[in-house]
Amino acid sequence: MRPLIEQTNLEKHLDYIKETETDYSIKQEEVRFIQSGIETLVQKLYDIITEESGNRIDCKNNNILKVGSFYEGTKNKFPNEFDFIFVFQKNTPNCVDVSDKIKEKHTVLRKDLKYSENASRTICFSKFVKRQGPASKLMFIYQQDKCKDTCLYVDIVPAVKEIDAELGDSVETICKLKSFREEIVKTGSYLLVGINTPRWHSYPVTSFTETEVHFMKHTLSSKHVTVYKLLKFLIGGHGHAEIMREKIPGEGFSSYMIKIAMIEHHYECENTDSEDKGTCVLTLLEKILCYKREKNYPLLTSDTYKNIHGKSEEILEKLIESLRSMQNSTNRLKLNGKLKLKPVGKQRLVKYKRIPLVQYIVQPIIMISALVMYVCIMCLYVYINLYNWNKKNHSKVDP
Ligand SMILES: [Zn+2]
Structure with missing residues (x-):
C-alpha cells in the first residue's frame, strides 16, 4: 500500500466517496435486523402464495435464492433493496406468475406480513409496486422509534433451476464471456427466468445470478469490490440512473452493465499489486464509455441490450476528464466536506428536467406569440380594406 503522503488527489477523492457515499x-x-426481518417475511410470502397450488418445492431444496447487491456485499449507503429468486419445479405453470398471486392475496399479505422486535422496530408489507418483466417489485415499511418511516423494496423473480451434469460441455453455448465459464461450471446449474409467462415474448432467459453472487462475494478482490461500488455511485448515484432509465429507456448505464464490465476487468486487470483504486476506476469508466459508443457491450448470455445514445455518454466523458485531471494534478486537494463530482445519472436527470421547461413554457409562448401576430395581421388587413372601401365611397359622394 502506498504511504498516505503519496496518495494522488484522485485517490483521496475516491476514499472520500467511499466513506460518505458507499459505506x-x-x-x-x-442492518442485521432489516435483513432478518425481510428474509422472514419473504419466506412467509412464499408460503402464502404457494399453499394452495401444491407446487412448493421440497424444503430440503433451496427454494428461495438470495441474490442482488445486498447479498453480493456491493450495496451502497443503505440496505433498502433486496432481490430474491423463487425457484419452482419445471412443470408448475400455475405458480410461476408470482405477480398475479401476490395481487390476488394482497389483503392477506397486508394482515400477515409483519415483523417486529420489542415493538421498537417493525417491518411490514405495504404494497405491490409494479411488474417489471417477470419480476414483481414490492414495498415494505420499516419503522423505528422517533424516526421517520423508511421504504424497503423487494424484487422477486420466479425461475426454474437447470441442474446440468454436462455443464462443462454445454457452457460454451450458453455463456459468451469465456473467462467466466469456469465459475458457472463450479456452480453446476443456471436459471431459466420467466418460464411459462407467455405475456413476455422474449422470455425465458438464461441467468447466472447464483454464480454472480458467489463471484462478487468470494472471487472478486476486496479492492475491486470497492472499485465496483465506487463505479456504481459515480455512474448511477443513489438510484438516480434507475429513475433516469425509466424516463428514457435504454439510455445510460445500468448497474448490471457495470457488473459485467467489472467481471471482465477482474480477468484483465494489470493493477493488482497496489491498493491504487483510481487506475482501475479510470480504466473501467473508459471501457464502459467505449463499449456504449461502439454498441458492443460484453454480455454473459446471448441477449442484447437496448442501446440508445444520449447525453449520458457526454456527461461520462466529462467525468473521466475530471477524474484524470485529479489523478495528474500536483495541487493539494481540499475537499472541505464537499463532493466535487456529481454522478452521471444525477447530472443527466437534471438535464432531462430542463426539457419540460422548453416543452411546456417556451413552446406555448412561441405559439401564442404567433397567434397574436396572425390576429394583428388579419385585423390590419381588414382595417386597410375597410379604410380603402370607405375612401372609395366618399370619393363617389364628394363630386
Ligand atoms: Zn483492477
Whole structure:
C-alpha cells in the first residue's frame, strides 16, 4: 500500500466517496435486523402464495435464492433493496406468475406480513409496486422509534433451476464471456427466468445470478469490490440512473452493465499489486464509455441490450476528464466536506428536467406569440380594406 503522503488527489477523492457515499450509514446491528426481518417475511410470502397450488418445492431444496447487491456485499449507503429468486419445479405453470398471486392475496399479505422486535422496530408489507418483466417489485415499511418511516423494496423473480451434469460441455453455448465459464461450471446449474409467462415474448432467459453472487462475494478482490461500488455511485448515484432509465429507456448505464464490465476487468486487470483504486476506476469508466459508443457491450448470455445514445455518454466523458485531471494534478486537494463530482445519472436527470421547461413554457409562448401576430395581421388587413372601401365611397359622394 502506498504511504498516505503519496496518495494522488484522485485517490483521496475516491476514499472520500467511499466513506460518505458507499459505506453503510447505519450500524451493523440495524442492518442485521432489516435483513432478518425481510428474509422472514419473504419466506412467509412464499408460503402464502404457494399453499394452495401444491407446487412448493421440497424444503430440503433451496427454494428461495438470495441474490442482488445486498447479498453480493456491493450495496451502497443503505440496505433498502433486496432481490430474491423463487425457484419452482419445471412443470408448475400455475405458480410461476408470482405477480398475479401476490395481487390476488394482497389483503392477506397486508394482515400477515409483519415483523417486529420489542415493538421498537417493525417491518411490514405495504404494497405491490409494479411488474417489471417477470419480476414483481414490492414495498415494505420499516419503522423505528422517533424516526421517520423508511421504504424497503423487494424484487422477486420466479425461475426454474437447470441442474446440468454436462455443464462443462454445454457452457460454451450458453455463456459468451469465456473467462467466466469456469465459475458457472463450479456452480453446476443456471436459471431459466420467466418460464411459462407467455405475456413476455422474449422470455425465458438464461441467468447466472447464483454464480454472480458467489463471484462478487468470494472471487472478486476486496479492492475491486470497492472499485465496483465506487463505479456504481459515480455512474448511477443513489438510484438516480434507475429513475433516469425509466424516463428514457435504454439510455445510460445500468448497474448490471457495470457488473459485467467489472467481471471482465477482474480477468484483465494489470493493477493488482497496489491498493491504487483510481487506475482501475479510470480504466473501467473508459471501457464502459467505449463499449456504449461502439454498441458492443460484453454480455454473459446471448441477449442484447437496448442501446440508445444520449447525453449520458457526454456527461461520462466529462467525468473521466475530471477524474484524470485529479489523478495528474500536483495541487493539494481540499475537499472541505464537499463532493466535487456529481454522478452521471444525477447530472443527466437534471438535464432531462430542463426539457419540460422548453416543452411546456417556451413552446406555448412561441405559439401564442404567433397567434397574436396572425390576429394583428388579419385585423390590419381588414382595417386597410375597410379604410380603402370607405375612401372609395366618399370619393363617389364628394363630386
Ligand atoms: Zn483492477
